[in-house]
Amino acid sequence: MDAHDHHHDHTATAAPQTEAPPGYYETMETALRELLVEKKLIGAGEIRRQIEVLDSRTPALGAKVVARAWVDPDFRRRLLANGRTACEQDFGISFYDDTELIVLENTEKVHNLVVCTLCSCYPRPVLGLPPDWYKQKAYRARAVRDPRAVLAEFGTIIPDDVEIRVSDSTAVVRFLVLPRRPEGTENFSEEELTALVTRDSMIGVVPVQLQTGILS
């Protein structure tokens, strides 16, 4: 058929379509949620509140925790001994999902990387929602199979004499990487240090670096 020789009506598609029709899982979620509300097992207010809880968690929280650990040896010791308790006591960060938190310290000899091969377990209380790549199968499978290649794709080259520890979160424990404090930050304030700490450095795919300033 000639591409120009079609006579179907364009007006049906001309109207702006702002949303695609809901998919299978979206429909299922809506149905389940409406049923739970209708049966008074949960209320609409509780759902909204939980979304607010999730939205209030961002990598900025984790960055504060990391910077504090860099400047306060006592906090660092308590954080490494029990990540959850230290975050609760010093920052008022609640663990609404009742997970434990193990903080993994990067050193000259050990580099930590975090993954969840089964799904997308992530330290949401301190970092918020995981990035999309963290949930994709390519990262989940390859992080435990060939972590050095995965790190190299993030631009992170780990010397052979440094041990790589991949922590696979599978059950009740979540992991936060405590990156190494960059050299040249001896005179930085806690606030200035906080600004250097990125989400990816707390997952372990990149180190914390001083802004190298492409334009400077």
Next chain:
Amino acid sequence: MPEPASGTATPSLHTVKSFGDQPVWKAGDAIRISVRYPIAHYRVPRYIRGKRGLVEMVIARALVNNEEEGFGRNAGQLGYYYRVAIPLQELWPDYVGSPNDNLRIEVFETWLEKN
């Protein structure tokens, strides 16, 4: 013997711990991950089954066995998770990175065997 006043903690030297009260494994124990494929909910990825490693630490809190919890059976099912270290060369015989590279993963008590 007088009854203890209600609500006060009475120290006892002779309590018998129930199964699950105390961790079965300790740091440094050589273990092997069980090879089984039950129909249930559990958090043991296939790639570690049958692999050998060392217990790094006991995860502090005893928790319900979620393999049983999936069937609604919670009572008397407390046990421990262990953080286990497995060399990547044990997982992947053709692993080309450093021989020191390793996996750390938490595994429930019922999935660990003596190596």
